[in-house]
Amino acid sequence: MIDLPAEPMLATPVETFALPLDWFAEPKWDGFRAFAARDAAGTTVLRSRTGSDLSPAFPEITEALQRLSCSVVFDGELVVWEESRLAFERLTQRLHRRGAAAQRAAAARPAHYVVFDLLHVDDQSLRQRPYVERRRELETLFRREGLGAPWTLCPSTGDAEVARGWLAWSVAGVEGCVFKNGGESYLPGARSWRKFRVRDTLEMIVGAVTGTPSRPASLLLGRLGSAGQLRYAGRTSALPGAQAQIMGGLLRTAEADHPWGGRSFSAGWGSQETLEVSLVVPGIVVEISADISRDARGRLRHPARFVRVRADMAVEDVPPFEAGRPAS
Structure with a gap:
């Protein structure tokens, strides 16, 4: 036995x-x-x-x-x-x-x-x-x-x-x-x-939030693909109150032509649960800290930590989304 x-x-x-x-x-x-x-x-x-x-x-x-x-x-x-x-x-x-x-x-x-x-x-x-x-x-x-x-x-x-x-x-x-x-x-x-x-420090574009744009609970992140489209790359863990307040003052509700319009997002890697999200204008860049785990599409497998807003960066300054993993 x-x-x-x-x-x-x-x-x-x-x-x-x-x-x-x-x-x-x-x-x-x-x-x-x-x-x-x-x-x-x-x-x-x-x-x-x-x-x-x-x-x-x-x-x-x-x-x-x-x-x-x-x-x-x-x-x-x-x-x-x-x-x-x-x-x-x-x-x-x-x-x-x-x-x-x-x-x-x-x-x-x-x-x-x-x-x-x-x-x-x-x-x-x-x-x-x-x-x-x-x-x-x-x-x-x-x-x-x-x-x-x-x-x-x-x-x-x-x-x-x-x-x-x-x-x-x-x-x-x-x-x-x-x-x-x-x-x-x-x-x-x-x-x-x-x-x-091991953790990477990455810049990402905020494309959506859980919670509301004025009081986000977490951020859904993306990077531009080779054709200029915003590709989903992962999300942050829950934002502490002070960070949520800062982001709430910057984010704006998206118009009807958002690149993620009509798609759904999983609550976690391998999870069948769907997140309730609000789309925002993809114009804010943030810095995150993430472990190195990625899925086959290059997306973060685990929630990342929000570090700070990168007000000095435009969306076009963010490294592109490459096959296999987002570029550093």
């Missing part, structure tokens, strides 16, 4: 990059968190952090688990690479595929499983062991089993300069770093780890 934690150990977001003494850093991957496990009888499990069974959608990972010679419980991240970049959208496209369709997807765009923790091996639980010991056992297992694709051993370092170098991997879809206390045991559900996300 496979003894999986009820939930994974989690991380608290931090605003500054800091690696304390006796802590370790790992890259933060843009994928799906999942437990991967095999018991001594060869039974396998691939389970998401919310409890969903991912095994039918990713047969290449299940088959790799079956080839192991020991019982294991891994904690890690499912990822898909496309053109040297992590392709989160390709991962989501595979979630509901089964049988022959899942096998075809695995052949066309195989998933990899990035292992960053070992919670059980050879019928022995490691959860109460400190991170440094679990890491040592994980590295030993990779060597002993000669593990290659679809397995990937997540890098780990206690050197802050090495970890800072990983932030440059953001161009490939690595989101930042996770910091882990080397002496801490594995605590399901606890937010004892820390995560630092």
Whole structure:
């Protein structure tokens, strides 16, 4: 019987990059968190952090688990690479595929499983062991089993300069770093780890708002495409009162010929909920801070933070919307 934690150990977001003494850093991957496990009888499990069974959608990972010679419980991240970049959208496209369709997807765009923790091996639980010991056992297992694709051993370092170098991997879809206390045991559900996300500072054009133009709750943002059309690029998180008041004094309700007239907007990436929005004249430029996560169309996957109004910039000064992601 496979003894999986009820939930994974989690991380608290931090605003500054800091690696304390006796802590370790790992890259933060843009994928799906999942437990991967095999018991001594060869039974396998691939389970998401919310409890969903991912095994039918990713047969290449299940088959790799079956080839192991020991019982294991891994904690890690499912990822898909496309053109040297992590392709989160390709991962989501595979979630509901089964049988022959899942096998075809695995052949066309195989998933990899990035292992960053070992919670059980050879019928022995490691959860109460400190991170440094679990890491040592994980590295030993990779060597002993000669593990290659679809397995990937997540890098780990206690050197802050090495970890800072990983932030440059953001161009490939690595989101930042996770910091882990080397002496801490594995605590399901606890937010004892820390995560630092790489963020971009971007200029965007305000095309619509939730709330009202005079009292906006959040801003819907865009950039001009190659043909000069305003393309939707994402939205901000909720505006604090002072920022909402500033924007309310600048925004004007749009006329009938707004480029976003008649379209609807999702409440979040992958959500079926539709936002209620008010269109505004797309003449105000704002600066935002956003993490690097983008969808296949280059739009922000997560709400951005409003930083300030760019009264010194005209709409034409904003960098264009490029294929893959908005330009910086």
